[in-house]
Amino acid sequence: MKKKIRVIHYGLGPIGIETARLVFRKSMVESVGAVDISKDMLGKDLGEILGLDKRLGFSVTENAKDLFAGTKADVVLHTTGSRIRKIYPELEEIIRAGLNIISSSEELLFPLKENAGSARKVDALAKKHGVTVLGTGVNPGFVMDALPLFLTGVCQDVKKIHVERFVDAGTRRYPLQKKVGAGMTERAFREQVAQKTLGHVGLLESLYLVADNLGMSLDDVNETVEPVITPKVVKTAYFSLRPGDVAGIKHTAEGIKDGEKIITLDLRMFIGCEEPYDSVHIVGTPEIRLRIEGGVAGDQATAAILVNSISAVMDAQPGLMTVKDMPAAHFTR
Amino acid sequence: MKKKIRVIHYGLGPIGIETARLVFRKSMVESVGAVDISKDMLGKDLGEILGLDKRLGFSVTENAKDLFAGTKADVVLHTTGSRIRKIYPELEEIIRAGLNIISSSEELLFPLKENAGSARKVDALAKKHGVTVLGTGVNPGFVMDALPLFLTGVCQDVKKIHVERFVDAGTRRYPLQKKVGAGMTERAFREQVAQKTLGHVGLLESLYLVADNLGMSLDDVNETVEPVITPKVVKTAYFSLRPGDVAGIKHTAEGIKDGEKIITLDLRMFIGCEEPYDSVHIVGTPEIRLRIEGGVAGDQATAAILVNSISAVMDAQPGLMTVKDMPAAHFTR
Numbered sequence: 075m076k077k078k079i080r081v082i083h084y085g086l087g088p089i090g091i092e093t094a095r096l097v098f099r100k101s102m103v104e105s106v107g108a109v110d111i112s113k114d115m116l117g118k119d120l121g122e123i124l125g126l127d128k129r130l131g132f133s134v135t136e137n138a139k140d141l142f143a144g145t146k147a148d149v150v151l152h153t154t155g156s157r158i159r160k161i162y163p164e165l166e167e168i169i170r171a172g173l174n175i176i177s178s179s180e181e182l183l184f185p186l187k188e189n190a191g192s193a194r195k196v197d198a199l200a201k202k203h204g205v206t207v208l209g210t211g212v213n214p215g216f217v218m219d220a221l222p223l224f225l226t227g228v229c230q231d232v233k234k235i236h237v238e239r240f241v242d243a244g245t246r247r248y249p250l251q252k253k254v255g256a257g258m259t260e261r262a263f264r265e266q267v268a269q270k271t272l273g274h275v276g277l278l279e280s281l282y283l284v285a286d287n288l289g290m291s292l293d294d295v296n297e298t299v300e301p302v303i304t305p306k307v308v309k310t311a312y313f314s315l316r317p318g319d320v321a322g323i324k325h326t327a328e329g330i331k332d333g334e335k336i337i338t339l340d341l342r343m344f345i346g347c348e349e350p351y352d353s354v355h356i357v358g359t360p361e362i363r364l365r366i367e368g369g370v371a372g373d374q375a376t377a378a379i380l381v382n383s384i385s386a387v388m389d390a391q392p393g394l395m396t397v398k399d400m401p402a403a404h405f406t407r
Numbered sequence: 408m409k410k411k412i413r414v415i416h417y418g419l420g421p422i423g424i425e426t427a428r429l430v431f432r433k434s435m436v437e438s439v440g441a442v443d444i445s446k447d448m449l450g451k452d453l454g455e456i457l458g459l460d461k462r463l464g465f466s467v468t469e470n471a472k473d474l475f476a477g478t479k480a481d482v483v484l485h486t487t488g489s490r491i492r493k494i495y496p497e498l499e500e501i502i503r504a505g506l507n508i509i510s511s512s513e514e515l516l517f518p519l520k521e522n523a524g525s526a527r528k529v530d531a532l533a534k535k536h537g538v539t540v541l542g543t544g545v546n547p548g549f550v551m552d553a554l555p556l557f558l559t560g561v562c563q564d565v566k567k568i569h570v571e572r573f574v575d576a577g578t579r580r581y582p583l584q585k586k587v588g589a590g591m592t593e594r595a596f597r598e599q600v601a602q603k604t605l606g607h608v609g610l611l612e613s614l615y616l617v618a619d620n621l622g623m624s625l626d627d628v629n630e631t632v633e634p635v636i637t638p639k640v641v642k643t644a645y646f647s648l649r650p651g652d653v654a655g656i657k658h659t660a661e662g663i664k665d666g667e668k669i670i671t672l673d674l675r676m677f678i679g680c681e682e683p684y685d686s687v688h689i690v691g692t693p694e695i696r697l698r699i700e701g702g703v704a705g706d707q708a709t710a711a712i713l714v715n716s717i718s719a720v721m722d723a724q725p726g727l728m729t730v731k732d733m734p735a736a737h738f739t740r
Contacts, residue, residue: 096563212561224557227715227736228545228708230429289740358738359711360704364697371693375561378692382560402735403560405691407622 079384080147082107082173084164085154086115086123086134088247089178092377093151095124101407103384107145108134138164142171149387151380152177156275158189162196165207169199175207176383178376180276182209183219184283184396197394206390210383210397212375213239214276217366218339219283220397222354225362232288234357238340241369242347243322244310254322254343255301257313263301263320273299274341277327281339285329287398290337294330299323308346321345382406412717413480415440415506417471417497418487419448419456421580422511425710426484428457434740436717440478441467471497475504482720484713485510489608491522495529498540502532508540509716511709513609515542516552517616517729530727539723543716543730545708546572547609550699551672552616553730555687558695565621567690571673574702575680576655577643587655587676588634590646596634596653606632607674610660614672618662620731623670627663632656641679654678715739 081103083094090110097105108120115123121130135141150173155161158181168175185193200207209215218237226232243254255263255272266272278297285292304321307314315321322344329337350369356362382403390400397403414436416427423443430438441453445467448456454463468474483501488494491514501508518526533540542548551570559565576587588596588605599605611630618625637654640647648654655677662670683702689695715736723733730736 099563216561221557223737224554224735226738228549228703228712229715229738230432230707230711232738287737360707361701362703363700365700367696367698368694370561370695374563374693378563379561382562398734398737401731401733402557404556404620404731405559405562405565 076102079103079149079388080106081384082109082141082145082147082150083120084109084138084150084152084168086110086112087153088373089376090151090153091124092373093153093380094120096377096381097151098124098126100381103381105130106147107132107141109136109138109141110134111136138167142168142173147173149174149176149384152179153380156180158182158185158192162192165196166199169196169203169205169207172203172205174205174387176380176387177207177209178211178380179209180211180214181279182207183211183214183276184279184286185209185394186286187282188278193394201393204392206387206392207394208383208387208397208400210379210403212370212372212379213341214280214283215397216375216379217352217370218277218341219280220402222356223284223287223398224402225354225356225364226288226358228360229356229362230359232356232358234336235284236338236355236357238351238353239342239369240347240350241343241372242345242350243343244308244345244347246372248312251310251312251345255320256322256345257315258320260301260303260320267299273323274325274343277325277339277341281327281329281337283396283398284337290329290331292329292331296328296330297326299325302342302344304346306346310345313345315345379403409435412436412482412721413439414717415442415474415478415480415483416453417442417483417485417501419443419445419467420486421706422709423484423486424457425706426486426713427453429710429714430484431457431459433714436714438463439480440465440474442469442471442474443467444469471500475501475506480506482507482509482717485512486713489513491515491518491525495525498529499532502529502536502538502540505536505538507538507720509713509720510540510542511544511713512542513544513547514612515540516544516547516609517612517619518542519619520615521611526727534726537725539720539725540727541716541720541730541733543712543736545703545705545712546674547613547616548730549708549712550685550703551610551674552613553735555689556617556620556731557735558687558689558697559621559691561693562689562695563692565689565691567669568617569671569673569688569690571684571686572675572702573680573683574676574705575678575683576676577641577678577680581645584643584645584678588653589655589678590648591653593634593636593653600632606656607658607676610658610672610674614660614662614670616729616731617670623662623664625662625664629661629663630659632658635675635677637679639679643678646678648678712736
């Protein structure tokens with residue numbers, strides 16, 4: 075019998091919890107530890123926190139270092155934050171413990187551009203300790219980057235790439251509805267954009283991952299964050315919007331070459347989006363027009379791809395990797 | 408400057424020619440030899456055969472062994488046939504020459520089931536000589552296998568997979584229109600099906616590639632080949648069909664588990680297909696409904712993925728690999 079892969083959960087927010095529940099249902103991986111800073115969770119058995127009928131035999135700790143020292147594990151599923159600046163000390167500690175990392179950090183998807191210094195340090199340290207570090211997720215990590223890149227595999231030529239992701243925030247949990255600016259005044263929305271406290275993290279990373287793999291040297295990159303204004307009355311469990319209110323966000327990133335937009339990523343998340351979808355249009359030979367009706371559901375998909383990436387990461391070379399440097403994740407039992 | 412990857416073209420049928428033309432347009436690969444048995448081509452410069460304005464400095468030979476002995480190369484793009492039984496001696500000769508292989512052979516996509524003995528021999532020989540052998544293409548190789556597998560990467564659970572590919576044979580070249588049975592009587596069609604001279608090669612390989620990667624142990628596999636009968640008058644450059652005539656083929660493969668069809672691959676290629684498309688429906692968590700309007704154009708795409716696979720094959724471990732064992736191909740310059 076093949077040995078199970080031992081997993082430590084680092085971060086038990088909504089994505090971390092969903093990920094841990096999924097690991098519990100898999101036959102080839104098992105949870106052996108969990109780290110979080112929430113006082114409500116400390117000392118409780120992970121099975122209890124996940125709402126399982128059984129105890130898993132270990133409790134949540136805030137002391138990662140002691141956990142790593144006392145527990146044999148293979149890989150850490152890391153879901154504590156988006157920004158490399160914030161998570162860097164955590165990554166360093168995990169790598170020094172000789173553990174592989176799969177992280178939902180949006181910036182870690184392709185840090186070689188915006189966080190090049192940290193990326194080089196993570197890569198060198200990972201190689202030194204013989205572990206693999208991967209940032210992945212559904213967005214960034216799949217819909218707006220890995221999927222269009224995958225499609226270009228059957229293209230003789232690629233002139234332009236246009237990706238759209240339209241998400242109905244109204245069906246999502248409260249923090250997401252709030253995060254996209256629903257119910258704000260337009261003025262407050264624009265102030266938060268200016269302070270960079272509003273907007274999707276990772277859109278530029280998606281753009282750079284695509285451009286880098288396709289060998290597209292961009293002259294310029296434009297990023298814009300605009301409010302989506304509702305034209306009609308919309309109600310959710312949490313918000314009641316009137317015509318003219320902010321319903322959500324339109325976040326775009328464009329890669330420019332010789333005055334032309336050769337890569338466009340158009341992400342809209344708002345309340346009242348009646349026909350959510352993901353689409354990819356590749357202008358090339360052959361031309362490809364792909365559409366996913368309803369779109370790929372974010373939270374479920376992110377937990378899935380973190381767990382489905384485990385076996386490829388276990389087999390990968392040491393160092394900081396991107397999702398395009400290893401065999402693509404597929405569903406695993 | 409990075410050294411160019413040196414390619415030998417083995418087989419100069421329509422796909423081989425298209426592939427060689429594409430290599431000519433790439434900056435990181437260069438053609439250094441070509442093998443074909445066609446008397447019209449022997450001794451002619453490859454540039455002339457491709458209709459280029461320039462000579463490439465070497466001519467087509469039928470003697471692969473001498474070519475391999477006298478020419479430094481890295482990889483062979485192999486497009487001589489579908490069946491492993493037929494191409495096995497060629498593969499062996501290429502491997503013994505120490506060259507990597509990327510082949511359009513449909514059976515080579517996933518030979519571990521239907522051609523397990525040959526597959527093991529190819530794998531052992533490739534490992535001994537330190538080369539990688541890959542079978543790929545658009546179908547099999549992409550639309551009905553690698554693409555659905557790629558999508559399951561964001562799934563927590565996969566219950567069923569349903570893939571459709573509807574191709575308008577009327578817009579394709581004459582051999583393909585003929586190959587799908589257009590213009591035949593239904594009786595002649597069924598006779599050829601019984602003799603296995605009609606039908607798409609590789610559909611079972613697609614099914615096994617999907618099932619194997621998803622860990623789905625199938626109780627049974629059904630394969631059917633039926634004529635598509637035209638309900639109306641249709642004309643192409645080559646055929647004029649009346650209601651009741653055979654317009655093409657419906658080829659399906661189904662993977663059965665506990666009495667349920669858990670994988671269905673439905674391929675139709677016929678004259679008069681007004682809305683060609685590729686679609687993938689994954690019944691799982693989350694559910695995914697993907698559609699490619701117009702479908703992925705076959706001949707262009709196959710040449711593209713052969714060439715786009717070169718760098719991944721150069722970096723891969725030795726042995727017989729499948730498209731899921733290495734980073735997915737993406738467009739390369």
